[in-house]
Amino acid sequence: MPKDRCTDSKCNPNLRKPDANDGAAIWELIRACKPLDENSMYANLIQADHFSDTCVVAEMDGEIIGWISGHMIPGEDAFFVWQVAVSPDARGIGLGKIMLLDLIDRDEIRDATTLKTTITKDNAASWGLFRSFADDIGGELTDTPHFKKDAHFDGAHDTEHLVSITLPRRMKLRSVA
Template identity: 75%
Template sequence: MPKDSFTTRKESLLLRKPEATDGAAIWELVRACKPLDENSMYCNIVQAEHFRDTCVVAELDGDVVGWISGHLIPNKDAFFVWQVAVSPKARGLGLGKKMLSHLANRDECADADHLKTTITEDNDASWGLFRSFARDIGGELTDEPHYEKEVHFDGQHDTEHMVTISLPRDEAEVLRAA
């Protein structure tokens, strides 16, 4: 099996690098996962093509049910997770953590010693996902206000906290346990 894909025996779940042709399905998934910010379909097509090495699509029985967009932060040993989307029909499978672990273990992300993301204070689902992921991998989670409501968003969006999780790297690949 290619290193960029992952399947489970319990269900026909496939984790893989996206293709440009996944853009429309990714866009529809994000639209169905309120309150995620909707980007244009074109943005999702570009992400799927240009950032495929640091993004993941999850398929269940051939349908796109999960998506993480991310990128390596230039000049830093960190991987940034922009968006996590899990379809309601795939909830309860631990898909968010499976996709995070899958990305953190890709060769393209091997030099990253931290995972970063931004989360608003009231986004309980995201806080739960990233706290659970950090616990499972034995990573330390810290946060601080980063993109501020008045300074960056002209009062139109709540402050986004920069969440940083240390990524332990050892022979046992503790990330695979997540």
């Protein structure tokens, strides 16, 4: 249990770029993180293999306890966060924010001036994470309906709001967490 290994509000998981060998473990982590949308194991394998520079896994004792998938949006100076997954056993230690800070501090994301993601209105955990992240880095958070329930999801999925957070110009951010 990761929480048991973290003391005095300090937790030092190993953060690293994923590789193809992580695909199945990432898929299992996402399945354990309801209500996240599950992708195919193959999709997670491709993310870990082809987009490793813009994704991160967090490990403790060889177990993947956190995952963020993301990519630079083609033609924009924006980094898109697709999914954030934190093991139920690792929640409450700030791991989501630690992983976000690691990602935006990477050279591969250096040209991003904005972080973007989509969140449904009822996903309180994601809203809390991204609002806290924006506050900590001094970024402005805005949102607007983007992928709409009826227009884009044929009524089968709630509207996804596009959340945009301004990113500070190149500075080391790890000390913020």
